[in-house]
Amino acid sequence: MFDYAPAPESRSVVDLKPSYGLFVDGAFVEGSGGAFKSVNPATEEVLAEVAMADAADVDRAVAAARRAYDEVWSRMPGAERAKYIFRIARIIQERARELAVLESLDNGKPIRESRDVDIPLAAAHFFYYAGWADKLGHANLGPNPRPLGVAGQVIPWNFPLLMLAWKVAPALAAGNTVVLKPAETTPLTALLFAEICQQADLPPGVVNILTGAGATGAALVSHPGVDKVAFTGSTEVGRMIAKQVAGTSKKVTLELGGKAANLVFDDAPLEQAIEGIVDGIFFNQGHVCCAGSRLLVQESVAEEVVDRLRERMKTLRVGDPLDKNTDIGAINSAEQLARIRTLTEAGEAEGATRWAPPCELPERGFFFAPTIFTGVSQAHRIAREEIFGPVLSVLTFRTPAEAVEKANNTAYGLSAGVWTDKGSRILWLAQRMRAGVVWANTFNRFDPTSPFGGYKESGYGREGGRHGLEAYLDV
Amino acid sequence: MTAQLALDDAGLRRLLHGLPPVDQVGADARAAKLGTRSIKTTAKAQALDLAVRMVDLTTLEGADTPGKVRALCAKGKHPEPDQPDCPSVAAICVYGDMVDTAKAALAGSGVKVAAVATAFPSGRAPLAVKLADTAAAVEAGADEIDMVIDRGAFLAGRYAAVAEEIAAVKAACQTGGHDAHLKVILETGELATYDNVMRASWLAMLSGADFIKTSTGKVSPAATLPVTLLMLEAVRDFRAQTGRQVGVKPAGGIRTAKDAIKYLVTVNETAGPDWLDPDWFRFGASSLLNDLLLQRRKLATGVYSGPDYVTVD
Numbered sequence: 001m002f003d004y005a006p007a008p009e010s011r012s013v014v015d016l017k018p019s020y021g022l023f024v025d026g027a028f029v030e031g032s033g034g035a036f037k038s039v040n041p042a043t044e045e046v047l048a049e050v051a052m053a054d055a056a057d058v059d060r061a062v063a064a065a066r067r068a069y070d071e072v073w074s075r076m077p078g079a080e081r082a083k084y085i086f087r088i089a090r091i092i093q094e095r096a097r098e099l100a101v102l103e104s105l106d107n108g109k110p111i112r113e114s115r116d117v118d119i120p121l122a123a124a125h126f127f128y129y130a131g132w133a134d135k136l137g138h139a140n141l142g143p144n145p146r147p148l149g150v151a152g153q154v155i156p157w158n159f160p161l162l163m164l165a166w167k168v169a170p171a172l173a174a175g176n177t178v179v180l181k182p183a184e185t186t187p188l189t190a191l192l193f194a195e196i197c198q199q200a201d202l203p204p205g206v207v208n209i210l211t212g213a214g215a216t217g218a219a220l221v222s223h224p225g226v227d228k229v230a231f232t233g234s235t236e237v238g239r240m241i242a243k244q245v246a247g248t249s250k251k252v253t254l255e256l257g258g259k260a261a262n263l264v265f266d267d268a269p270l271e272q273a274i275e276g277i278v279d280g281i282f283f284n285q286g287h288v289c290c291a292g293s294r295l296l297v298q299e300s301v302a303e304e305v306v307d308r309l310r311e312r313m314k315t316l317r318v319g320d321p322l323d324k325n326t327d328i329g330a331i332n333s334a335e336q337l338a339r340i341r342t343l344t345e346a347g348e349a350e351g352a353t354r355w356a357p358p359c360e361l362p363e364r365g366f367f368f369a370p371t372i373f374t375g376v377s378q379a380h381r382i383a384r385e386e387i388f389g390p391v392l393s394v395l396t397f398r399t400p401a402e403a404v405e406k407a408n409n410t411a412y413g414l415s416a417g418v419w420t421d422k423g424s425r426i427l428w429l430a431q432r433m434r435a436g437v438v439w440a441n442t443f444n445r446f447d448p449t450s451p452f453g454g455y456k457e458s459g460y461g462r463e464g465g466r467h468g469l470e471a472y473l474d475v
Numbered sequence: 476m477t478a479q480l481a482l483d484d485a486g487l488r489r490l491l492h493g494l495p496p497v498d499q500v501g502a503d504a505r506a507a508k509l510g511t512r513s514i515k516t517t518a519k520a521q522a523l524d525l526a527v528r529m530v531d532l533t534t535l536e537g538a539d540t541p542g543k544v545r546a547l548c549a550k551g552k553h554p555e556p557d558q559p560d561c562p563s564v565a566a567i568c569v570y571g572d573m574v575d576t577a578k579a580a581l582a583g584s585g586v587k588v589a590a591v592a593t594a595f596p597s598g599r600a601p602l603a604v605k606l607a608d609t610a611a612a613v614e615a616g617a618d619e620i621d622m623v624i625d626r627g628a629f630l631a632g633r634y635a636a637v638a639e640e641i642a643a644v645k646a647a648c649q650t651g652g653h654d655a656h657l658k659v660i661l662e663t664g665e666l667a668t669y670d671n672v673m674r675a676s677w678l679a680m681l682s683g684a685d686f687i688k689t690s691t692g693k694v695s696p697a698a699t700l701p702v703t704l705l706m707l708e709a710v711r712d713f714r715a716q717t718g719r720q721v722g723v724k725p726a727g728g729i730r731t732a733k734d735a736i737k738y739l740v741t742v743n744e745t746a747g748p749d750w751l752d753p754d755w756f757r758f759g760a761s762s763l764l765n766d767l768l769l770q771r772r773k774l775a776t777g778v779y780s781g782p783d784y785v786t787v788d
Contacts, residue, residue, distance in 0.1 A: 002518070002739065002748060002751055003518060005516045005517045116511065267496070268495070268496075269496045269497055269501060271495065272498040272502060324511075324513035325513055421496045441498050442500065
């Protein structure tokens, strides 16, 4: 047996402070709403204390953003704005290792993902949107696109720095200033990003970071000084935000939950489909809104696909996120772990068959073994509700029409995947899937040039690409 | 299972083209991901020794002399003369006319002699010549025969001809009471597509190959990690369907210990630990051994020694 010895990434590249303040008007300041702790979900150790922003802090940050917008950022030529954004992108690359380690510490995701996916993609978003900053008039969005003003942005805990990049980069390129609230369980890379803004000499107030929980987010999105609200997170919170901003002149984009179908046809490149299924649901512990959490396999190959998938799952390594060989890290919080447990128990109670590979989970920290359910029907909760964990529901279909019908039979519509060797079938399906992204013979691939967003309860608006720019412009 | 089909190109085409297709982008991505495994300390020491034991130390030059072959054999037996814990390589791989020299030099060592045959490396000779080439090497005492497939016939869809030739060479390996292991070289660099690699792998296994091997080392690209990944998937699936285990040998272009370890990780996570053995996985290489030895010393002493601390043979 070939046992891989531990290969831990060093924590010493990260300079963790015992406590962090808010980042307002270019400086770190104390919050007036108390403090909360950010823990390492893999060890339950407290990483740092972070300030809780209250309504007064929101006021100050929005005022700073407004001033920076009026006096500096909106007046600056696009080519000048681009320089700052390029500079931020380059600093992210230079400090990639530090950011990756901090992201894995705070979020629990494996270092190989933060190192190879999150941080490079975050830098790529800044590079991409920096290129647009002086070409807004040529983006085919209208003759004279104007920035919206102050953007209030609330991001989730699953891809803390990447979601920040998706929000901040297009906002700045378009000429807006931002007040961003990271999730309360993963604020640390956003605070390091604030340092990066200082390092890049970004004018004060252009980017403001407010840490806090739901109340902080609510105060931000309902603040009258905010012109644009951007939110990524749960559908439940998305609904609340939609209600809060209804009737105001605020523009809104919402990226919410998903229950994506991953369709495998009998002529699929099976070995690569298995990888796609694994990437689709076990990437980032399944904490992915576009995760391929419903596997729909053609009946003729269902048994073979599930057998191969089980064999493949036995090679997944669960454990220390900082070990470079870890495939599946920690669940982000005790609350999330409890939710995954509740839903998987519901799956068993409803009669689906549960399977997980034999694997030892660390005694401390929040861990959940990669799990699949077979014998799942459309009526089961695990086929309908977003689990947001490494849990896959396997269903079957017999014909392409049935595949489309089942795939679309969900309240969500963020993404979908199709695995087949037939190009014509890919096109036929892509036209019929009610999902913002349809991946063909791949899954969970992201690129700054490609728009991303949902249908139905998965939200509205698009991020990424030219479409992502449009969401921050008055066109 | 395909005795009837094997006589018929159309039947073989249906069988081979019925294999699941390979998506090249996905296969490359999977191989790249396996290549990012981080193998350190005890795992690395174990991997380096295993890799040494899997090396088919190779010299395939027109200028090969008995002296050169004997020197290589000496190195293969004791790669690190001052370190008795360093294992021997799996085999010495030579041209057919050097088999008796190698056999004599390796007598009693347990290191096998592998001979390339069948008009290596092009394979462009009549079947009778190829069989005679094989028989001569087997008669001279070769333990293993590395044959090349007729890539022209394969690309033309004449699968039956390829299968018959492999079966005939396999029979030649077993004549006169001998039982040489047959490694079938697909020359994947000339097969152009991953689907072809998968089909050629199955065709070779169905025709009696004991090992499937990527390349002669004379064509670029030679062994690559994605191609080896596909061949490992093929042997794994073949065993699941037929019960018969076939080995895999990437050859050509694997020069560093770091690369070799990536291959071992790929074996481990694709075909599984059953293949992590010189009986089932080999490296066809000439310069890899020296880097394995240097890395081995580095791990033992904590410092790098220079190229003059390993032999040039």
